Amino acid sequence: MSFLSNLISGLSLGSIYALIALGYTMVYGIAKMLNFAHGDVIMVGAFTVIVAVNSMGLPAVLGIVLSVLICVVMGVTIERIAYKPLRSSPPLSVLITAIGVSYFLQSLALIIFGSTQKSFPKVFNMEPVHLGELTIKGESIETLVVTTAIMIGLTLFINKTKMGKAMRAVSEDRAAAELMGISVNKTITVTFAIGSALASVAGLFFGATYGFIGPYTGSMPGIKAFVAAVFGGIGSIPGAMLGGILLGVIENLAKAYISTELSDAIVFGVLVLVLCLKPTGLLGKKINEKV
């Protein structure tokens, strides 16, 4: 029973990682940059819900919609202001800018909301489900259902729509895609918009599952999600999903059966092992450098 319970909470945690990892991997695949501010978008999303529901008294649904909208606008704005001017700069400059944006968001939240963690409103009122001795948290079920739906939707979007096709084309060869009449700028904007929307959903589930949000809430899940993206093969969308879920499950089972203090070391150890055996990650494509 305890194994099943730990497995389910691991799946739920993994789904949150997967949602964030999708943003990392899409941005990397298309804009060829590591957006380290991505983790903090989930903090902004969660705070938006807190302000909308607790302070402004809006209904939960409206709060969620508002949170997604604000994250999308913020993600796109960050890309415009901080990353676009550096698009032809060396990758290291963009990376450092992203870290700067991350600190900026954290400090801004610290100034506005203070260091005290705020309790997250009860946006999903789902009672725990009891199956015999097994108790499944309502939030775990909701996280799993919504994440699965989002992943199916995203896969369809990437594979079936024109925009999805454009994204795949830009990711494969930016110059050639541009020659074919695809607007690279527009594609990158859409990528950031989708990534940020997914992060805000992740923030929502993070808040609902764990209960409290502070200015630094996003940083640890952000790092874990980045690891998940690398684990699954950065640039690969199914890879991010698989990587995220595996990471959550490994983390929880390591905590339960090996050591709570060593769980992070074990997670990173598995990552090292995978990268040694398969340098491009679980589902990463082998890239042949064109000379």
Added chain:
Amino acid sequence: MKKLMALFLAAAMMLSMTACGSSEPAAEGGSTETEKVLFIGGTGPLTGDYATYGTSVKQGAELAAEEINADGGFADGWTVKVRVEDDQADGAQAVQAYATLFDDGMDVTLGGTTSGACIAITEEAVKDNMLLLTPSGSQLECTQYDNCFRVCFEDSAQGLYAANFIKDNAVAEKVAIIYDKSNDYSNGLRNSFVATAAENGLEIVADEAFTNQSNTDFSVQLQAVKESGADLLFLPIYAQEAAYIITQADKAGLDVTFFGCDGLDGILEKIGQDNLPLAEGVMLLTPFAADSETEPTKSFTAAYKAKYGATPDQFAADAYDAVYAIIAAFEKAGVTPEDEGFNQAMIDAMLEIEVVGTTGTMRWDASGEPDKNATAVVIVDGVYVSYDNVK
């Protein structure tokens, strides 16, 4: 409400500052034979994240001084003056504040409010051989020198008292622990709790850890607690992590009594308005219960409420007791600050006095630790109530 409180505090601070300012020339060069003023100085965080602690200490100590002076002073016409400076819970600032107070003629120090700041002050106070009685510095090193004493319990003593309290009052039979392995305070409490439990026969069925890198997701630890069949969960941790644990335990369908120590003080603010019902029944080991019917706690609570408009917490009570203890030591020692060996006489007197305070009846030994009884409070309808009154 918060704004009102802030305004009120700001006003209180300004008032006390002007009071200090005006009394400064009178106390020039410390207490003189003609003035007969005993100057007690202390430091604490009055601004910043930990401001509630320092503010409570300041208010508790000032209330005690006010009462003593209103009663006509002590020891043949002596009065007491209390000044608490801001140290923002920072060691360097605490030492600076101590030096300022020392230059202004401080006779006895309350040390620091928070452990880190207090330890920094002990290093200075030992050079001056000045009596240091910290209200709330709970870390072992706060009383590392012979001139240092404290009113609150030492960290590991809390683990001991907690295990004995649970056993003696039959609060629970099977106990689980979740503690922060990356934190000294938490480790100290947990270790002494486990050691005491082994002695008194309290059964520990689960002992789970977390670290400051993994302090949001407690699903695995809570699952282990659930499997263990524990009826009480001991939380030797701070209020924020406890808030996470208590809310997640509710979601996981875990039904246990939560039991914490002084770190859990403040859980009602941390857990948030939405979750207040979840804090019902949470127990805290503390030597102070504001609703106690016994004296002097009853009159202290009433006077504190009247003066500051808030229920006193443990820090205020500790500081209040500290001032009374210093006065008791002064009367016992029968010396004045001008006398040769005043400091040593005060330190020696600390070992002989017995103080009936708001946090219990206290005696001190050479280690600087108070010998007093611990009791517990339970959260009922969103306020702390003595365990005895609930039973």
